[in-house]
Amino acid sequence: MAEEMDYLPNEIIRMVQLGLKQEVLESRSVWLCVGCLACVSECPNGISLPEMMDTLRQIALEEKAEVREPEVVAFHQEFLGQVKRYGRLYELGFMARYRMKSLPALRDIPNYMKFMFSGRLSLLPERIHKRVDMKKLNEVCHV
Ligand code: SF4
Known part of the structure; x- marks a missing residue:
């Protein structure tokens, strides 16, 4: 990148x-x-750049910094929102909501249908079962 x-x-x-x-x-x-x-696998100092980038993204959102990648922001927020809601990613809901915020929403419908009928996407969201885990997730997931 x-x-x-x-x-x-x-x-x-x-x-x-x-x-x-x-x-x-x-x-x-x-x-x-x-x-x-x-970079993590190569770094001799054991620095985790992706974790640092995640933290910087969160700070950028909290401080309402001017972000020049609105589609990536929409992806980021929708992904975390799904995890916060269900404890895991609900792919179909994620793709539909992300597309509504970014590119023309109807463009990918044929692909969604194909994935759904092949059983690779579930129609309804599944939630993780341990409510205590959901509580922990909500504590760390700031969207
Ligand atoms: S984790 Fe991020 S910074 Fe590291 S190599 Fe991949 S894209 Fe680059």
């Missing part, structure tokens, strides 16, 4: 160290990290 980022991940770390808060929170890089963990 580095080619798409405005600052390289190591530059983001340096900017954090230098206190360039606004620049970091408004950078595209924070939203373009896909959490693939490639």
Whole structure:
């Protein structure tokens, strides 16, 4: 993803160290990290960039920073909202709601139908069963 980022991940770390808060929170890089963990497996210092990027995203949302990746923000918020609601991802609901917020909503309907009829997507959401786990999730999941 580095080619798409405005600052390289190591530059983001340096900017954090230098206190360039606004620049970091408004950078595209924070939203373009896909959490693939490639950097984590290579980092000699054991730094978890994806965790850091997640934290920066959350701070950017809480502080209402100007975000230049609205589709990624919509994806992020909808994903966390689903996890908060059901304790897991309800794929069909997620895709429908995310598409409503981003691209033309009807575009992917043929794909949804195909996945549903092949049994890869369930029509109704499933919830995790341990209510205590849901409580913990809601404590850490700020959307
Ligand atoms: S997890 Fe690391 S390697 Fe993967 S996109 Fe994010 S910063 Fe880049």
